[in-house]
Amino acid sequence: PLVEDSNLIDLAAAQDRFKALETLYPGKVGLIHGRMKGPEKDAVMAMFQTGDISILVATTVIEVGVDVPEATVMVIENAEQFGLAQLHQLRGRVGRGSQASNCILLYQGNPGETATARLAIMRDTEDGFLIAEEDLRLRGSGELLGIRQSGVAAFRLANLIEHRDLLATARDDADLILQTDPLLASSRGTALKQLLYLFERDAAIRLLSSG
Known part of the structure; x- marks a missing residue:
């Protein structure tokens, strides 16, 4: 979730989620977000790694560089708001040990055709190469000679995936x-x-x- 509420989109705030879970599981919940200083984040991660806390609420700051083999369940809220590459990176934070793991994608309302396709791909495969190809197909390649990094490439004859x-x-x-x-x-x-x-x-x- 996001660090702060947005007036534009109804996303659960990480700080609010932390407070709610801390009420249910006092002393067992940690919070990490991008506005924290490095030593603060390191201290929370150390507690999560040692088992002093068993639930970690985080923004996408944990997308890379987090390796906790004991972590077995991840819940991604508002998953329809994320791209395939980011969802794949986030899912990779669990299942790094010998125990079975699960990644639960939560979405709100009718996510739309493209978001539904992304969620279906995440459900059906863990193949990073296939996910990258589908991400390219859904987002578009953008411009090779230009500034757009996504969207349908304006090729007259070629298709980046097929050709x-x-x-x-x-x-x-x-x-x-x-x-x-x-x-x-x-x-x-x-x-x-x-x-x-x-x-x-x-x-x-x-x-x-x-x-």
Whole structure:
């Protein structure tokens, strides 16, 4: 959950969840969030690792760098708000020991088509490569020549997932052309510039020439 309540989305606050659980399990609950100082977080994690506390309420600050083999259950609130990569990272914080583990994804209301697809993928597989491919398919690849890091790539003919081997070959060929003909002055370079204009990608000429 988030550290503080938001007026825009109804998310459970980590501090409120901590207070509620502390009432039920006094002295057995810890809280970690990104606004805590390093020594404070380290102290809480040490208590969790030694078993002095058995429940840890945390924001996504625990997404990486946490290794507690004894942790066997994780509950992710408002899971529909997270991307696949982040859900996969969070789930990886449990099940690191020999005991069976479970990750419970909670969501509110009707999460929508894309969020439902993400939750279904998390339910059906633990394969990181498959999750990465599905994440790319759902989010989109963004722009190779631009600033968007997600969304549908504006390719006219290619699909990043279906044609990834061909695209790797095209990338290598483009690298070779830029090394041997950086100004696209040869007959092949001229043909490539015409293709870029044809597909309305002539801005790429300026971007590529800038390095």
